[in-house]
Amino acid sequence: MPSKTKLTGRVVFRGDPGYDAARKNWDPHTDRFPKVFVFAQKTQDVSNAIKWARENKVPIRPRSGRHALEVNLSQVNGGIVIDVSEMKKIRLNKKAGTVVVETGNQVGRIAKTLAKQGFIAPFGDSPTVGIGGITLGGGIGPLQRTIGLISDNLLEVEMVDAKGRVMRANKKCNPDLFWASRGGGGGNFGVYTKYKLKTVRAPAKATVFSIVWPWNQFEKVLKKWQVWAPSVDTRLGSELTIGPKKGGNVSMLGMFLGSKTEAVRLLKPITSVGTPTQQTIKLLPYPEVVDFMLAPDPILTQRFSNQFSSGFGRRPFPDRAYKSIREFLEKVEGKDAGFFFLNWGGAIARIAPRDTAFYWRDPKFYVEWNSNWSKKSEAAKNIAVVRETRRKLQPYIVGSYINVPDQGIKHSGPVYYGANYPRLRRVKAKYDPENVFNNPQSIPPARV
Numbered sequence: 001m002p003s004k005t006k007l008t009g010r011v012v013f014r015g016d017p018g019y020d021a022a023r024k025n026w027d028p029h030t031d032r033f034p035k036v037f038v039f040a041q042k043t044q045d046v047s048n049a050i051k052w053a054r055e056n057k058v059p060i061r062p063r064s065g066r067h068a069l070e071v072n073l074s075q076v077n078g079g080i081v082i083d084v085s086e087m088k089k090i091r092l093n094k095k096a097g098t099v100v101v102e103t104g105n106q107v108g109r110i111a112k113t114l115a116k117q118g119f120i121a122p123f124g125d126s127p128t129v130g131i132g133g134i135t136l137g138g139g140i141g142p143l144q145r146t147i148g149l150i151s152d153n154l155l156e157v158e159m160v161d162a163k164g165r166v167m168r169a170n171k172k173c174n175p176d177l178f179w180a181s182r183g184g185g186g187g188n189f190g191v192y193t194k195y196k197l198k199t200v201r202a203p204a205k206a207t208v209f210s211i212v213w214p215w216n217q218f219e220k221v222l223k224k225w226q227v228w229a230p231s232v233d234t235r236l237g238s239e240l241t242i243g244p245k246k247g248g249n250v251s252m253l254g255m256f257l258g259s260k261t262e263a264v265r266l267l268k269p270i271t272s273v274g275t276p277t278q279q280t281i282k283l284l285p286y287p288e289v290v291d292f293m294l295a296p297d298p299i300l301t302q303r304f305s306n307q308f309s310s311g312f313g314r315r316p317f318p319d320r321a322y323k324s325i326r327e328f329l330e331k332v333e334g335k336d337a338g339f340f341f342l343n344w345g346g347a348i349a350r351i352a353p354r355d356t357a358f359y360w361r362d363p364k365f366y367v368e369w370n371s372n373w374s375k376k377s378e379a380a381k382n383i384a385v386v387r388e389t390r391r392k393l394q395p396y397i398v399g400s401y402i403n404v405p406d407q408g409i410k411h412s413g414p415v416y417y418g419a420n421y422p423r424l425r426r427v428k429a430k431y432d433p434e435n436v437f438n439n440p441q442s443i444p445p446a447r448v
């Protein structure tokens with residue numbers, strides 16, 4: 001029986017021109033072949049796509065910025081990808097201090113648009129990550145100690161549910177769905193089409209910094225960083241990256257919402273460690289701060305696949321952990337492989353773990369590590385080394401970040417969501433009892 005509902009928007013079936021371009025995700029080894037991509041132009045196109053998928057029994061994957069870190073999240077064999085990336089409106093209300101963004105926007109586009117108008121929008125370390133996916137899982141970055149996670153800034157969402165109905169959720173209307181949308185992760189409850197976020201005035205200028213050390217000083221630098229970064233002034237966000245032994249270095253990129261003089265003073269404990277080979281600390285107009293922090297990261301030219309794993313540290317690592325980190329960095333060969341740390345605290349810790357779906361509020365820092373490779377034949381050994389390192393670091397970390405998933409983690413629900421997992425399953429049972437929105441790491445509905 002032909003389906004009642006017709007697909008609308010820009011529709012690309014397998015075999016149509018544009019199909020290969022539509023299949024490209026940030027991960028170049030994405031190996032799924034959906035039946036059709038629908039590039040929605042408006043919310044009604046999303047609604048039609050969901051109804052069509054249900055009538056035709058076709059599995060669904062929502063997609064926004066294509067930055068999923070596993071290949072099976074925003075694409076599925078034989079399915080329909082409901083892609084919102086052509087829905088890119090941004091409406092700033094300066095008086096109310098709010099901005100409504102369609103979920104097809106990339107984080108960098110929002111941050112740059114608002115910065116030019118004197119407002120702050122949160123961002124992470126890549127401008128091309130989609131606001132659609134990043135927000136649902138939390139959204140971490142160098143401003144988080146000042147304004148919280150991206151999801152902490154959400155005031156309201158528009159979402160299309162499994163029946164194709166357009167719903168709204170905020171503190172008063174569907175509050176449980178709103179709670180779950182702030183950290184519960186993408187692909188679980190419906191296809192989100194709009195986010196209303198609060199926004200604050202940006203300072204006219206702020207300070208950025210970039211410090212580089214030789215690789216063999218990583219232990220010294222990391223030891224100091226783990227005590228310094230979580231307790232330094234909360235206007236300072238610091239991303240510490242340690243590359244592979246072969247060709248890598250130690251680099252710290254970050255920003256401080258204050259003067260250069262103050263930044264130099266606050267950075268002193270870390271810049272006086274070892275012998276930095278490069279040191280940039282400069283005051284810039286706020287829009288240039290955003291440009292400095294978000295180096296170009298095009299999706300379609302990415303050549304490396306990655307395996308990530310992530311967690312949170314509640315206290316500085318003991319010496320045994322350093323041994324495992326060193327072994328990992330000596331083994332991995334991909335040029336972008338390594339460890340990445342981001343300081344926690346401030347605004348993140350002011351929200352209680354059960355107040356939103358994002359549970360991991362009290363750690364001192366976030367940590368992720370990844371291997372990367374360009375030939376498919378190198379995948380297995382690279383995936384294995386990341387997972388082996390997780391096993392070794394497990395005693396020193398808690399949880400894992402849903403946006404930086406590792407599908408090797410067994411019984412992962414409580415690892416991603418801590419004590420919020422049972423409630424997330426109940427919200428799932430209420431809004432999507434038939435589990436229409438699912439993927440290999442999605443939240444199963446609670447049994448009622």
Ligand SMILES: Cc1cc2nc3c(=O)[nH]c(=O)nc-3n(C[C@H](O)[C@H](O)[C@H](O)COP(=O)(O)OP(=O)(O)OC[C@H]3O[C@@H](n4cnc5c(N)ncnc54)[C@H](O)[C@@H]3O)c2cc1C
Pocket residue numbers: 026061062063064065066067068069073074084103123124125126128129130131132133134136137138139140141185186187188190191192193297403404439
């Ligand atoms: C280079 C790079 C840098 C990154 N840096 C950061 C960072 O600094 N901070 C950080 O927090 N994270 C970061 N991430 C992780 C990122 O947050 C996740 O990969 C996120 O899921 C990407 O969202 P997306 O919309 O771009 O991806 P997509 O591949 O489009 O989607 C990812 C997931 O979200 C779901 N989803 C997407 N859009 C919607 C929607 N509209 N409605 C419902 N579900 C949806 C998808 O189904 C899928 O499960 C980074 C990732 C990459 C590749």
